[in-house]
Amino acid sequence: MPQPDQPAPTVLTERTGHVLLITINRPQARNALDLDVATRLADAFDAAEADPAIRCVVLTGAGDQAFSAGADLKALARGERAIVPGREHYGFAGFVRHPMSTPVIAAVNGAALGGGTELALAADLVVAAEHATFGVPEVKRGLLAAAGGVFRLPEQLPRKVAMRLVLTGEPMSAQEALHWGLVNEVVAAAEVLPTAMALAALIAANAPLAVQASKRLALGIVDGDRPAETGMWDRSGEEMGRLLASADAAEGMRAFAERRPPEWTAR
Template identity: 45%
Template sequence: MSAINGGSIIDTEGPVADGDVGYAVDGAVAVITLDRPWAHNALNVHMIRRLAEAMDAACCDQEVRAIVLTGAGEKAFSAGGDLGELIPRLTKGELEILVPDPAKRFFSDAFKPIVAAVNGICLAGGLEILLGTDIRVAAEHAVFGLPEVRWGLVPGGGTHVRLPQQVPWAIAMHLLLTGDHIDAPRAAQHGLVTEVVAAARVRERAMEVAGDIARNAPVAVRTAKEIAVRALGNEPRFALELALNERVLRTEDAVEGPRAFMEKRSPRYRNR
């Protein structure tokens, strides 16, 4: 069973290792799929590790010139971290699951272009993953948000650094501080996604864009992205986010929020 509470993070019943990350190569394009559609592609520990492995495979394959990242099914790219398995491990101190290197975040050292096909819900950790991609094609019904503060958490996967770089400050702060979400047209208006298409076209369009990239000179393409990414100088900013995220994860509120979600009640925060 799975449920969404307030357009938020997912909790599930059943094996904690269910779900996977698919990997396939279509010509010069690698396709990586978050594959847990019955739980809106909510991320567990197994999937985070498999995602890293899939991205490494694409980056190491000399025949792959572009990457498409999407979610399985028609409802979700990813609704974030699994509150029943992933988040409790983070609050117990296993932050290296999410951030194995303090100076890196999702795909921050992957210099092959990544095109996201956002086929629905893109919240919390799903949005953090999206911020590590380069070009984003969204379905008309997609929604984007960061509900972590509602549950005593913060999005510690690079969002505090990347989001204000990619959208206007006031929009970034609205998403970070309210836990609210925005729809696909507004996300495109503020530059969070590149374009919005009909749901039936989202993956096809992402493959078209990736194909256009793959036809260009591969060394030039990789170098163009590497220059742009390295020029941001985000490594020390990521390290700062990690240090402050650890402070939040050690609080009683960080334990109370996910517990309240699982118990289907309003959280009782104590500011400590």
């Protein structure tokens, strides 16, 4: 008897030479990130880091509309976070704090919002489609960009440019992101993945131990961590914990689910 169709995995992996392509495969949900996706991403990055034959990773999203819309707010509303039990130190999506020496390129094939922008911030290089957008709209939902966005944006962009993103929640175009140095290249949509893979091949052609050591030194990685960020992660977690307990956060997520403007009470 024919077997019922199995749902497609939410994360796909494909190896080409010394490059591992990881694809977030939830296009119907704009590649939003829930616990299942985070677990599979953490597994894929762990496997890449443990395999000496993998010299570069490319991370992208399925489809041509969204790289990732960030955290799945419906999952968040029911108490599910995209943080892997037992690997909490990897941070959101099993990646933003993942202690990787292997370089990672984000191939941003569409909207990268909230956690999607934070994935791009955590990557070493970014190739973006012409129609891609970047932004951290968490303040519109009563939350903050707690997966590194609030302090990595001012680190990677001029402060006033970063603060506009953080405080307004409004997005930035790929062209603006290129102008301010948030991305390395902007190309036609059809060229995003080929361009990222070609860039990965350039990296993979170099001596892998030298590349990994260079990344660790450039980012200040010591014993699998970035000590300069430790205090910011602690403060970010504390602030997010308080926000998640607020009436405004509950209202923001409820309003999102009900497709209506939120009514803030500052409580």
